[in-house]
Amino acid sequence: xxxxxxxxxxxxxxxxxxxxxxxxxxxxxxxxxxxxxxxxxxxxxxxxxxxxxxxxxxxxxxxxxxxxxxxxxxxxxxxxxxxxxxxxxxxxxxxxxxxxxxxxxxxxxxxxxxxxxxxxxxxxxxxxxxxxxxxxxxxxxxxxxxxxxxxxxxxxxxxxxxxxxxxxxxxxxxxxxxxxxxxxxxxxxxxxxxxxxxxxxxxxxxxxxxxxxxxxxxxxxxxxxxxxxxxxxxxxxxxxxxxxxxxxxxxxxxxxxxxxxxxxxxxxxxxxxxxxxxxxxxxxxxxxxxxxxxxxxxxxxxxxxxxxxxxxxxxxxx
Numbered sequence: 001x002x003x004x005x006x007x008x009x010x011x012x013x014x015x016x017x018x019x020x021x022x023x024x025x026x027x028x029x030x031x032x033x034x035x036x037x038x039x040x041x042x043x044x045x046x047x048x049x050x051x052x053x054x055x056x057x058x059x060x061x062x063x064x065x066x067x068x069x070x071x072x073x074x075x076x077x078x079x080x081x082x083x084x085x086x087x088x089x090x091x092x093x094x095x096x097x098x099x100x101x102x103x104x105x106x107x108x109x110x111x112x113x114x115x116x117x118x119x120x121x122x123x124x125x126x127x128x129x130x131x132x133x134x135x136x137x138x139x140x141x142x143x144x145x146x147x148x149x150x151x152x153x154x155x156x157x158x159x160x161x162x163x164x165x166x167x168x169x170x171x172x173x174x175x176x177x178x179x180x181x182x183x184x185x186x187x188x189x190x191x192x193x194x195x196x197x198x199x200x201x202x203x204x205x206x207x208x209x210x211x212x213x214x215x216x217x218x219x220x221x222x223x224x225x226x227x228x229x230x231x232x233x234x235x236x237x238x239x240x241x242x243x244x245x246x247x248x249x250x251x252x253x254x255x256x257x258x259x260x261x262x263x264x265x266x267x268x269x270x271x272x273x274x275x276x277x278x279x280x281x282x283x284x285x286x287x288x289x290x291x292x293x294x295x296x297x298x299x300x301x302x303x304x305x306x307x308x309x310x311x312x313x314x315x316x317x318x
Contacts, residue, residue, distance in 0.1 A: 002066045005312040006051055006105075009071045009112060009304025010034065012087035015047055018305035019054060022066060022313050024123060028054075029305060040088040044095070048102030066316030067106030069308030070095055071115030075157030080109035083157060108315040112304055114151045114160050117144025119307030120261045124299040129258040133251055134297070135162060135244070137266035140176065141184040141191075145255055151311075152255075162251060163188070167243050186243040189266050192219040196236045207232035223269035237276050245280025252281075252289040263297030270296065 074085035117134035141163030152159040163184035171181035225233035
């Protein structure tokens with residue numbers, strides 16, 4: 001009887017690993033460095049080695065495992081093949097074949113944000129739901145969409161890339177993806193800081209944000225000023241909320257979610273952020289979606305390993 005699985009979340013700096021029982025209980029978690037040198041050639045081997053070492057340490061055999069769930073930063077198709085991961089310096093890779101060949105275990109892979117959405121649906125902010133949108137607001141904007149308990153992968157593994165929907169056709173600056181006016185340019189930590197610099201340049205109004213060099217302003221600074229009643233910061237938050245709330249309302253017309261979950265570093269702003277986005281969402285959403293709750297993610301950095309484990313459990317038991 002297979003009672004265990006591994007959940008693995010591959011990041012640009014560290015690989016997070018979790019040993020789970022198939023009932024969803026996390027027994028142990030640990031990290032190893034992500035060795036991205038030489039085209040990231042050592043990453044899969046390192047993952048395989050640490051998982052095999054954990055099996056030996058716990059005196060568990062391959063027969064004890066359903067398999068391995070793997071979240072990686074890039075588009076992953078339904079066969080587990082990744083078509084390039086910039087942060088890892090990977091080209092095209094057959095992840096189940098490579099990691100499965102090392103460990104002897106079944107491997108199921110998905111995009112890291114999609115997998116994190118699965119984790120939040122299972123054990124986090126969206127627990128109890130089966131239809132969910134996750135937006136992760138960090139250095140960039142990631143996303144994951146779950147419909148009837150299943151990740152929306154799409155034909156090329158790009159399902160759920162909500163950060164790269166175009167929300168402003170007048171934008172002149174180029175997004176990291178090569179397009180202009182992407183949601184990521186306004187709703188990420190770097191995007192909020194950019195909005196603040198633009199607002200400071202366009203106005204002479206007093207603001208606590210003027211008390212520091214413009215190039216050092218962070219999203220946290222903006223929300224701290226907003227919470228303190230700073231009018232200029234409030235205008236920045238209003239613009240951020242307008243872009244994000246409107247985009248989420250658009251996605252909701254397609255997904256019809258039970259809940260929308262906001263995660264990533266920016267979400268640490270908490271209730272004021274949720275209230276600002278929810279206000280715009282309710283104004284813009286289709287009537288049947290206006291009352292969809294927008295909530296904070298709960299799993300933090302563990303969302304990826306939980307979601308990867310859930311992926312392995314769902315696939316391994318199907």
